[in-house]
Amino acid sequence: IAGITQAPTSQILAAGRRMTLRCTQDMRHNAMYWYRQDLGLGLRLIHYSNTAGTTGKGEVPDGYSVSRANTDDFPLTLASAVPSQTSVYFCASRPGGGRLDTQYFGPGTRLTVL
Amino acid sequence: AQSVTQLGSHVSVSEGALVLLRCNYSSSVPPYLFWYVQYPNQGLQLLLKYTSAATLVKGINGFEAEFKKSETSFHLTKPSAHMSDAAEYFCAVSGVDYKLSFGAGTTVTVRA
Numbered sequence: 001i002a003g004i005t006q007a008p009t010s011q012i013l014a015a016g017r018r019m020t021l022r023c024t025q026d027m028r029h030n031a032m033y034w035y036r037q038d039l040g041l042g043l044r045l046i047h048y049s050n051t052a053g054t055t056g057k058g059e060v061p062d063g064y065s066v067s068r069a070n071t072d073d074f075p076l077t078l079a080s081a082v083p084s085q086t087s088v089y090f091c092a093s094r095p096g097g098g099r100l101d102t103q104y105f106g107p108g109t110r111l112t113v114l
Numbered sequence: 115a116q117s118v119t120q121l122g123s124h125v126s127v128s129e130g131a132l133v134l135l136r137c138n139y140s141s142s143v144p145p146y147l148f149w150y151v152q153y154p155n156q157g158l159q160l161l162l163k164y165t166s167a168a169t170l171v172k173g174i175n176g177f178e179a180e181f182k183k184s185e186t187s188f189h190l191t192k193p194s195a196h197m198s199d200a201a202e203y204f205c206a207v208s209g210v211d212y213k214l215s216f217g218a219g220t221t222v223t224v225r226a
Binding site: 004031033041042044045048090092098100101103104105108 | 123146148150155156157158159160163165204208212213214216217218219
């Protein structure tokens, strides 16, 4: 069982380019999340999906979009990257049973926007 | 609304010494609290979580945390630090919408 896979592992991107970060889970979890991690700020929620076909905005959604066409995949798209989107991005999933659920994290994607 | 505050962005301890990481929470509902650990260049993994069943929660790798409602705290401890404990630690609280709110993190350095 792989858990959560993210691709690419790292990427350097020119400002203004479009980029999609991929996230796939094989645990059949209902809920999925995208976070960005920045030094001194911890993890901040970008977007989430409680179940396939639904998405919601988190704390810092501007400049990002997501889709949830099926249970396993939750891609994050930067339509036109800016340097402030330089960060480490983590995808996570949760079974969906309630507030006690553990969130499981992927290994992360390190993105640099120049 | 829910939030957590981690006191101290960096903690340095000697190998074999006590590790104490502080977390205070704010929650409008009975809190469900989590500690996660992040090793260098890895994702986060769960250390332990408070489920209201017991105030003292034991986790993996010898860590434990005590929930104190009167102090709105959920501090993480380990009696004897090991070199492998060097990592970043995050406290988090689960909101009514099941989303986690994370603290800023505490980096632990272990001196030989």
